[in-house]
Amino acid sequence: MTETQIADDPAIPGHYNLRLYVAGQTPKSLTAIANLKGICEDHLAGRYTIEVVDLLKNPQLAEGDQILAVPTLVRRLPPPIKRVIGNLSDTERVLVGLDIRPREDGV
Amino acid sequence: MRASAAGKTLPKCPTGIKGLDDVTFGGLPAGRPSLLCGAAGCGKTLFAMTFLVNGATLYGEPGVFMSFEERSHDLIENVASLGYDVEMLVADGRIAIDHVRVESAEIEESGDYDLEALFVRLGYAIDRIGAKRVVLDTIEALFSGFTDQAVLRAELRRLFGWLKDKGVTAIITGERGEGQLTRYGIEEYVSDCVILLDNRVLDQVTTRRLRVVKYRGSAHGTNEYPFLIDDQGISVMPITSAGLEHQTSSDVVPTGVASLDAMFGIGGFYRGSSVLISGLAGTGKSTFSASFADAVCKRGEKCLYFAFEESPDQIVRNMRSAGIDLQQHRDSGLLKFEAARPSLYGLEMHLARMNRDIEDFDPNAVVVDPISAFRGVQSEIHATLLRLADICKGRGITGIFTSLSLAADHVTESDRGVSSLMDSWISLTDVEASGERNRVLYVLKSRGMKHSNQMREYLLTDHGIHLIEPYVGAHGVLTGSARLAQEAAERDSAIERTQASARRHRDLSRKRATIERQIAEMHAMLQAEEEEAAMVREQEQVHEGVLTEDRVAMAAKRGAAA
Numbered sequence: 253m254t255e256t257q258i259a260d261d262p263a264i265p266g267h268y269n270l271r272l273y274v275a276g277q278t279p280k281s282l283t284a285i286a287n288l289k290g291i292c293e294d295h296l297a298g299r300y301t302i303e304v305v306d307l308l309k310n311p312q313l314a315e316g317d318q319i320l321a322v323p324t325l326v327r328r329l330p331p332p333i334k335r336v337i338g339n340l341s342d343t344e345r346v347l348v349g350l351d352i353r354p355r356e357d358g359v
Numbered sequence: 360m361r362a363s364a365a366g367k368t369l370p371k372c373p374t375g376i377k378g379l380d381d382v383t384f385g386g387l388p389a390g391r392p393s394l395l396c397g398a399a400g401c402g403k404t405l406f407a408m409t410f411l412v413n414g415a416t417l418y419g420e421p422g423v424f425m426s427f428e429e430r431s432h433d434l435i436e437n438v439a440s441l442g443y444d445v446e447m448l449v450a451d452g453r454i455a456i457d458h459v460r461v462e463s464a465e466i467e468e469s470g471d472y473d474l475e476a477l478f479v480r481l482g483y484a485i486d487r488i489g490a491k492r493v494v495l496d497t498i499e500a501l502f503s504g505f506t507d508q509a510v511l512r513a514e515l516r517r518l519f520g521w522l523k524d525k526g527v528t529a530i531i532t533g534e535r536g537e538g539q540l541t542r543y544g545i546e547e548y549v550s551d552c553v554i555l556l557d558n559r560v561l562d563q564v565t566t567r568r569l570r571v572v573k574y575r576g577s578a579h580g581t582n583e584y585p586f587l588i589d590d591q592g593i594s595v596m597p598i599t600s601a602g603l604e605h606q607t608s609s610d611v612v613p614t615g616v617a618s619l620d621a622m623f624g625i626g627g628f629y630r631g632s633s634v635l636i637s638g639l640a641g642t643g644k645s646t647f648s649a650s651f652a653d654a655v656c657k658r659g660e661k662c663l664y665f666a667f668e669e670s671p672d673q674i675v676r677n678m679r680s681a682g683i684d685l686q687q688h689r690d691s692g693l694l695k696f697e698a699a700r701p702s703l704y705g706l707e708m709h710l711a712r713m714n715r716d717i718e719d720f721d722p723n724a725v726v727v728d729p730i731s732a733f734r735g736v737q738s739e740i741h742a743t744l745l746r747l748a749d750i751c752k753g754r755g756i757t758g759i760f761t762s763l764s765l766a767a768d769h770v771t772e773s774d775r776g777v778s779s780l781m782d783s784w785i786s787l788t789d790v791e792a793s794g795e796r797n798r799v800l801y802v803l804k805s806r807g808m809k810h811s812n813q814m815r816e817y818l819l820t821d822h823g824i825h826l827i828e829p830y831v832g833a834h835g836v837l838t839g840s841a842r843l844a845q846e847a848a849e850r851d852s853a854i855e856r857t858q859a860s861a862r863r864h865r866d867l868s869r870k871r872a873t874i875e876r877q878i879a880e881m882h883a884m885l886q887a888e889e890e891e892a893a894m895v896r897e898q899e900q901v902h903e904g905v906l907t908e909d910r911v912a913m914a915a916k917r918g919a920a921a
Contacts, residue, residue, distance in 0.1 A: 275475035287470075307476055311483035318460045319476040321505070334465070341470035349467025 268292075268300040268350070269329035273314070275307045275322045280339050284323035287340035295352055327351070369576045372420075372492070372528040375413025376406070377715065378595030382571060382580040387552055392519050392529035394549040396540045397556030402567060402588050403532040404429065405438060406556065407494040409593050410530055412443045414492045415453040422492035423484045424456045427500035431456040441592050455484045461504035468506060474514040478521060485525060493522060493529040499543050512548075519548050540572070551575045557583070559705075561735070566705030569595055585707030587715065596711035607631065612724070612757050615650035618826035619785075622802050624809030628783055631755040632806070633748045635777060637762040638787025642798055643819050644761040645669070647785070648726045649678040649685060650824055651759050656688035660723035664696045665713060667732040671696035682822040695720050701732040706743040709733070714750055725751055729761040730777065741777065748780045764788075782806045790816075790838050797838035800826075816842065 272288055274281035285304060292300045307314050307322065317326065327334040327350050336349035347353040371385030380386050387393045387410075397403050404426075411422035426434055434456060435445045448454040457480060485493065498515070505511050522529045531549050533541030540546040546553055553572040558565055569586045571579040586595040610630035613620050620626045628634055638644050648664075655662040666674055674696070675685045688694035697716050699709070717725065727747070733740050744760070751758040760781070778784060784803040789796045798817055802810045816827045816838045830837040830845050837845045 273476065275479055280471055280473070284470075307479045311479045314476045314480040314483065315457050319480075320459060320461070320474055320501075321472040321477075322475045323472060324476065334467075336467045336469050338468050338470035338472040343469075345467050345469040349469065 265330075266299055267329060268296050268327065269303075270300060270350075271303040271305060271317075271326045271328055273305045273307055273317070273319045273322055273324045273326070277306075281306075281323055283339040283341065284325070287343075287346075288325060291340065291343055291346055295347065325350075371577075373413075373418060374410050375417045376409055376593050376595060377718075378584065378586070378711075379569070379593075382569075382584055382595060383552075383574060384578060387528055387530070388574070388577070389528050390523065390526045391551045392522050392531050392549045393552035393554065394531050394533060394540070394546055395554050395556065396533040396535055396546070398535040398558065401535075401556035401558045402586075402593070403556060404434070404496050405441060405588055406593060407496050407530045407532055408434070408438045408443065408445070409441070411454055411492055411494055412438070412445065412448065415448050420491035421453045421455075421488040422494065423481065423488070423490045424454065424494045424496065425481060425484070426456065426458045426496050427461055428497055429458070431458045434458075440590065441588070442590055443592075452488050455488050455490065457481070457484050459500075461500045466504070471510075472507075473510065474501075474518070477514075478518065482525075485527060491527055493527045494532070495529065496532045497534060498531055499533055499541060499545060502543050515545060516548050552577075556586075561705065563702075566707045568707065585705075585711045587704075587708055587711040589712075591715070594711060594715045596707065596714050608755060613654050614647075615652070615654035616647070616824045616826065618815075619800075619824070622811035622813070622815070622826075623783075623805055628757060628805075629807065630757055631752055632782035633751060633758045633760065633780060634783045634785065635760050635762060635781040636785045636787065637764050638800075639764050639789055642787035642789060643817075643824065644763070644787060645674065645728055646678065646681050646683070646819055646824060647787070648728050648759050648761055649674065649681070649683050652694060652724070652726055653678075653683045653685060653688070655724045655757075656685075656691070656693040660693070661720065662688070662694050662724045662726065663716060663720050663722040664694060664726045664728065665716075666696055666698040666728055667701045668729065669698070671698050680821070681819055681824075695722070701734060706733055706735050706739055710743050710746055713747060717750060717754065717756070721754075722756060724757040724759070726759045727761070728759075729763050731761075731763040744777050745780055778804075783810075792838065793841050793844075795839050797842075799838060 270288070270292070272284060274284065288302060292302065305313055307319065313319070321337040323337065323339060325336040325340060325346070334350055336346055338345075340346050344353075370389040371383070371387065372389040373380050373386035374383075395403055395406060408424065411424055414420040414422050424434070429437065435449075438445055445454060445456070449456060459477070459480070481493070484490065498518075501511055501515075502508065519529075519531075531545065533543075533545055535555075536542035536544070540553060540555065550573070552574045555570045555572050557568045557570070559568065567586050567588065568583045570583045571581065584595050586593060608630040611625050611627045612630050613627040614623070636644050636647050652662045652664055664671075664674070669677070671689075675689070678685050685694060689696070695716075697713070699712070701709070704712070713727075730740075730744055733743065748758060748760075750756075760777070762777070781804075783805040785800060786803045787798065787800050790799050798819070799814050800817055801812075801814045804810075813829050815829050818825045818827065827842075830842045
């Protein structure tokens with residue numbers, strides 16, 4: 253499991269525990285990782301953890317976490333669990349999907 | 360393995376489903392995906408699961424069930440009703456179940472994605488248990504989970520190609536769509552073998568049917584075949600055996616009623632023949648059937664009794680009153696009852712069930728009591744019975760079919776329909792005369808033998824069926840009290856005849872006595888007259904003598920004087 257620790261204390265309230273599932277080091281995976289890091293730095297600086305799971309290395313995790321599409325971003329904390337799929341190129345939708353910005357009409 | 364054994368023909372993967380492997384000449388195309396489609400409630404999931412369970416238990420091929428609809432434990436519980444212990448197979452590592460949850464509302468899409476994770480999951484499950492078989496049930500659920508249909512279709516195409524590369528035999532199930540086989544048209548991607556399941560309701564009775572729509576590179580049965588799902592799993596009823604190539608036998612099977620045997624030229628039915636016993640309500644059709652079944656079992660042969668109107672216990676009880684003990688044969692395992700209400704399933708379903716029961720029990724004789732209980736389109740009933748008769752004939756089973764007629768001396772529509780299928784036909788009827796009903800039977804036809812043309816009255820007694828010596832008069836067959844009256848009348852006239860002859864005899868001797876007396880009298884008279892005549896002659900002689908003496912004396916007197 254590739255783990256990229258960016259922030260330090262995951263226990264504080266308002267902390268985002270994110271996990272990104274990818275399958276191999278494909279361009280799509282790399283784009284997603286880069287996009288995610290950018291979004292987190294811009295909107296969640298200092299209060300997020302990102303975990304990147306490569307399903308080719310840990311295939312058994314795909315079933316347990318109900319992953320179908322890759323890349324899939326899962327917000328594990330705060331509850332409830334949220335999912336965003338895709339290479340995360342549409343920042344607005346990522347923010348809506350992670351509940352960082354409320355869903356607006358016409359977005 | 361099978362590929363080499365099958366030689367040049369397409370390698371097939373047996374499903375282990377009775378009948379389906381016959382229809383497809385060996386099973387599904389091995390190492391390729393097949394599409395199984397049908398409307399909701401057709402049994403797609405059960406079919407697919409049966410394929411995996413049979414693979415794991417019968418053919419040593421582990422399988423992966425990827426469910427997009429039912430959760431794993433629901434699935435296990437549902438198929439437990441078919442007698443499958445999937446939990447144990449999962450624990451043994453012979454079956455793997457992966458429930459893929461597809462929820463559209465919770466997922467936000469942002470940018471490009473693919474379904475590589477699905478491949479990873481499936482590949483992981485296949486490799487983990489060494490699976491040879493895969494089921495994807497129902498993969499079209501993905502269409503509700505992802506908005507980008509172009510990506511999805513591309514991924515499905517890739518998935519089916521990937522499955523082929525993996526060399527697994529897969530069943531992809533799909534919901535029936537409007538104007539196409541599946542709702543999202545995935546038949547476009549899975550086109551090696553397509554099987555369509557159908558569940559039709561006709562007259563409030565449902566019948567499940569299966570049709571092999573296409574099978575690339577292989578011949579297959581093209582008809583719709585009825586199939587059956589019950590506690591013994593799935594069986595498909597192939598109608599491929601509708602030929603007329605049965606082995607015929609010259610063995611004779613007694614009817615179970617001795618005097619009825621005598622009405623057939625050979626002393627019974629031919630083994631493997633089909634016999635129709637038609638008759639009105641209460642004419643004892645079941646009793647004849649039971650007598651036959653009793654006789655079969657007494658010879659140590661097996662009889663399968665399909666009851667559609669009475670429960671087995673009721674039949675046993677009722678037949679006991681006619682002196683036929685069927686329970687002993689049930690206990691010894693020679694007689695088996697299969698009872699079901701005719702309305703329980705459609706005709707096809709009944710046929711499929713009966714076919715399976717016959718295959719399982721392998722009886723020497725079969726009783727179907729009654730065939731008239733089947734309701735439905737006449738042509739379908741006819742086709743069903745034809746196939747049933749064919750199944751029996753094909754296996755050399757003697758079949759007794761009873762049929763309820765509705766009016767006396769009237770052959771009903773259904774009788775006429777099936778009569779051509781039957782080798783022998785016994786008609787039971789009742790004759791209404793002088794205020795009573797009496798039971799009469801006659802042999803309407805019996806192929807390949809001489810048979811009595813007589814109408815015979817019979818009685819259902821405490822000791823079975825008894826045929827009575829017929830009384831045939833100018834007014835037809837006499838039955839019941841009319842027969843008794845006739846018997847009495849004949850007895851009377853016989854007595855009268857003997858009395859008359861005795862009287863004549865007496866008269867004659869009296870006459871003879873009289874005449875002899877008269878002769879004697881006349882003799883006596885004659886004698887008297889003769890005696891009188893002799894006396895007269897004597898007197899005359901005396902008189903003559905006296906006259907002569909007188910004349911002499913007178914002459915002497917005169918001479919002396921001259």
